[in-house]
Amino acid sequence: MGQVVTRSAAWLTLVIAILCGLKPDIIKTGAVAWLLLAALLLVLLQLVPLPPAVWTLLPGRGPFLESALGAPPWRPWAIVPWATMNAASSLIVPVVTLYLLSVLDDDERERLPGILLGMVFLSTLLGLWQFCGFSFNHPLVNDTDGSVSSIFANRNHFALFLAIGCLVAPVWAFSGLQGRHWRAPVAFALVTLFALTILATGSRSGILTGLLAIGMGLMFSWRDIRHAFRRAPRWAFPVLVAAIIGIIALLVLISIAADRAESINRAFELDPGEDMRRRGLPTVLAMIGAYFPAGTGFGSFDPMFRIYEPLGLLKRTYFNHAHNDFLEILLDGGLPALVLLLVALGWYIRASTRAWRADPAYYGLARLGSGILLLILVASVFDYPARTPIFMAIIVIAAIWLGQGASRIALRR
Incomplete structure (x- = not known):
């Protein structure tokens, strides 16, 4: 139900913005708009019906052809069309985000880090409410009872959101x-x-992204902190850094001693979810080989995995995603999706290189955008955060920050 509310709100916002003449x-959006347009067109292309002579040439379609009665009908590239239609519908969130960002002026865009930080803080309060033992069942999200996941259905996604807050602050x-x-x-x-x-x-991937975010945050603010202590004694700055590290380390140790550091505890335990990802990996790789280079169609992982799921992996819950978005993109979209992914990563690396070489005093938002995208890329190796609406919007915001900063650097040269 959360998807229905989010997408309806996105469509309503888009209609109001158009009627208001925005x-x-x-x-202003640069390459981000073209990458998003290419992603949308690729998903829609998978819904175009193909003649039987063409459809049968796609790998892995044999079993479905044999089950048809009478003359083979025209079928779309996607094996599960309704799932691909759902995937296309989900892209309204990043499209509307891109639309709204393109109409903001410079002063309005500079307020976005504070707004994003406020969102992370409010989400943290709800997570702490759950951590204190109070039950909160999200009416629109199929979350897990007793899990500290705040507004998310997945603790890894919540931990990534917190890591982004560590970077934005x-x-x-x-x-x-x-x-x-x-x-x-x-x-x-x-x-x-x-x-x-x-x-x-309790998110182990959250520990990795959190440490990475804190490290990048120190890199972002190192020059400003040094500048603030320019008139202080020389020993003041290293003492401050040592004190900050010591306070954080002390609080972490207290959490571990009080048995409140669930992520640390799970790092030394066999997690059923992690074990399922490891055991399901050979099946996912076999599916990629069976359907490459055409893929199965975006959004089709769940029904397609059930076809290949071995008896040893059957259980009461279902394996909804590959928990490695790079592999799932390759499975869903095949070679075209792989090419688009490599193009996007190439743009990201090039723009990030320019941003990190430039003066941070003028291109802080570009570096922040690069850092946020890096956190999401790292988290996508272990999960699927980019498939949630809130991270779709954050990806667009971060990419535009990065793209605009890189473009200005190129123009100045």
Whole structure:
């Protein structure tokens, strides 16, 4: 039901924006708009009916052809068309996000890090409510009772959201010339809160993304902190860094001692979900080989996996995704999806290289966008966060930050 509400709200927002006369400036979005358009066209292309002579040439279609009665009908590229239609429908969220971002002015775009940080903080409060033992069953999300997942159905997604908060906080603290004297301690408190909440989620991938986010956050704010201590004694800055690291380490140790660091505990235990991903990997790889280079169609993993699922993997719950989005994209979209993915990664690497070589005082948002996308890429090796609406929107925001910064750097050269 959450998908119905989210997509309906996205369509309603798009209609209102058009009626209000908000004209999108696609030039501002750069390559992001073209990549999103290519992704949408690829999904829609899988829904185009193909004649039987063409459809039978696609790999893995033999068993479905044999089950047909009478003359073979025209069929789409996607083996499970309704699932691919659902995948195409989900892209309304990033499309509307791109539309709205293209009509914002510079002052409005500079407020986005603070808004995103506020969203992470409110989500953290709900997660802490669950951690304290209070039951919260999301009416629109099929979450797991007793899991610290906040507004998400998956603890790994919540942990990634918290890691993004750890990355955004330092940039928000030192952006602009006003409010730095109070923003810096608030940002430090938020990073500490987010880090401890990641430990409470029980997400092992969250530990990796959280550490990566904190490390990148220190890189982002290192120059600003040094500048703030330019008139202080030389020993003040290293003492501050040591104190920050010591406080965070102490709080982590206290959480472990109080048996509140669920992520640390699960790191030394055999997790049934992780075991299922490991045992299901050979089947996923076999499916990729059977349907490559055409793929099975976006959104079709669940019904297609049931066809290949061995008896040894049968259980009361179902294996909804490959829990490795790179492999699932390859399975769903085949060679065309692989090419598009490589093009997108190539653009990301090129734009990130420009952003990280430039002056952080002017291109902080570009680096922030690069860092957020890196966190999502890392998390996608273990799960499927980019398939959720909120991360679809965040990916578009981060990509536009990165793309605009890289374009300005290229123009200045």
